Amino acid sequence: MVVLNILKAMLAFCFLILIHEAGHLVAAKLVGVRVEKFSIFFGRPLFTKVMGGTEYSIGWIPMGGYVQLYGMNDEIDEKDSHFTKHPWKKIFIAVAGPFMNLVTALLLLTVVTFNIGGYPSLEINGFSETSPAKEAGVLSGDTITKINGTSIKIYEDLQDQLSKNNGEDINIEVKRGDEVKEFTIKPTFDKDQDKYIMGITFKTARNLTVGESFTRAGNQMISFTKLTFKTIGNLVTGHGNFKTDLGGPVTIVRLSVESAQAGWINLLYLVAVISLQLAIFNLIPFPALDGGSTTIYLIELITGKRFRIETIQKITSVGFAILMGLMLLVTIKDIFFPVSLQ
Incomplete structure (x- = not known):
């Protein structure tokens, strides 16, 4: 094998x-x-x-x-x-x-996207008991559209923005019906997940069509490309980790x-x-x-x-x-x- x-x-x-x-x-x-x-x-x-x-x-x-x-x-x-x-x-x-x-x-x-299906959407389904997002006024059913002024297209974009913020206050924009709401959230550190979180759970999206899978794949490529250039930039400027951020043959x-x-x-x-x-x-x-x-x-x-x-x-x-x-x-x-x- x-x-x-x-x-x-x-x-x-x-x-x-x-x-x-x-x-x-x-x-x-x-x-x-x-x-x-x-x-x-x-x-x-x-x-x-x-x-x-x-x-x-x-x-x-x-x-x-x-x-x-x-x-x-x-x-x-x-x-x-x-x-x-x-x-x-x-x-x-x-x-x-x-x-x-x-x-x-x-x-x-x-x-891959078409065959996996069931991706997290950006529509909020619920909150943890001590959710800073809930305390800020975010409601179940809201859909996240921007974080710190950056448009969020897919779940991976959201994770990327959270990792960049490193626990600082987050400006979040959500769509609530026909309205757009803005909130400031202070993420909390989750020891089990070893990362900062907003205490939000998201609805699982239905399986995607071929067209939707194609669009999501394109968005993933954009996210990967941004991450790649960010990693290269960090390595060049000395802010990256040569041991963990770079791989070869x-x-x-x-x-x-x-x-x-x-x-x-x-x-x-x-x-x-x-x-x-x-x-x-x-x-x-x-x-x-x-x-x-x-x-x-x-x-x-x-x-x-x-x-x-x-x-x-x-x-x-x-x-x-x-x-x-x-x-x-x-x-x-x-x-x-x-x-x-x-």
């Missing part, structure tokens, strides 16, 4: 890489760039097949993949060369990979195996989150990432001048070396300070 779960985790990881690189592949072909090679993983090929002028292969080092485009590494002045294409077409190719990861995350979260595999053991819905959920984070990570404007390439092509678009291939290769090589060094550090961190699912 353990071996089977490891296999599931590996297949899930392969799937995300395949989707990402397929995005680059399809985009390149759509704008008329010849694709010389499409590889899942790096290293010596374990499998190779040539179709439609493109060599498809699977490497033995499970650390990403790549699409080799004609004219991307040489200044070849031909119609199907990447080098001769307009910057907009180059940008289209670069962002297509992350875009496919975003689409994958959205579809998987929609499937070892963490991905371990959590994927744990999720596979918990059931296919849990695995799909984790794959969706990883797919979203892959998209966000790849769009960072750093050399060797899709965001770095996009930045270069944007500069070409604005200035009207092409970068020399040699210059791009040097920038990319430095970026790649830095990324590999960071990945090594994160992998070592993963081994000694593993990230928890909790």
Whole structure:
């Protein structure tokens, strides 16, 4: 069973890489760039097949993949060369990979949301005995719409705002019939839950339709994206915890195996989150990432001048070396300070 779960985790990881690189592949072909090679993983090929002028292969080092485009590494002045294409077409190719990861995350979260059902709504159902919300004048049947001026779309948004507030007074806006009411609430700390609460219980929503699941999945992605940037910001400014807030390849595999053991819905959920984070990570404007390439092509678009291939290769090589060094550090961190699912 353990071996089977490891296999599931590996297949899930392969799937995300395949989707990402397929995005680059399809985009390149759509704008008329010849694709010389499409590889899942790096290293010596374990499998190779040539179709439609493109060599498809699977490497033995499970650390990403790549699409080799004609004219991307040489200044070849031909119609199907990447080098001769307009910057907009180059940008289209670069962002297509992350875009496919975003689409994958959205579809998987929609499937998960539709199959789980019974999510907490934002309509208040009741209160604890010492509820600060009840004391402030909030009533059963009220629906929370804003906290501290921030719109609340889903239950996770509410939890996120509460965690940010850290026990300070909360300004809450609720909808009561056709009226909008505002209250100031002082959360209390619950030792059992180890967090600040308002002493509110919420009605459980009915199972969602496919359309509603799609909308909720989109809102979840927005919440995850905000949380990801907040975490990155905290790490950069020194307010985060390197040991608990950052995970690498070892963490991905371990959590994927744990999720596979918990059931296919849990695995799909984790794959969706990883797919979203892959998209966000790849769009960072750093050399060797899709965001770095996009930045270069944007500069070409604005200035009207092409970068020399040699210059791009040097920038990319430095970026790649830095990324590999960071990945090594994160992998070592993963081994000694593993990230928890909790």
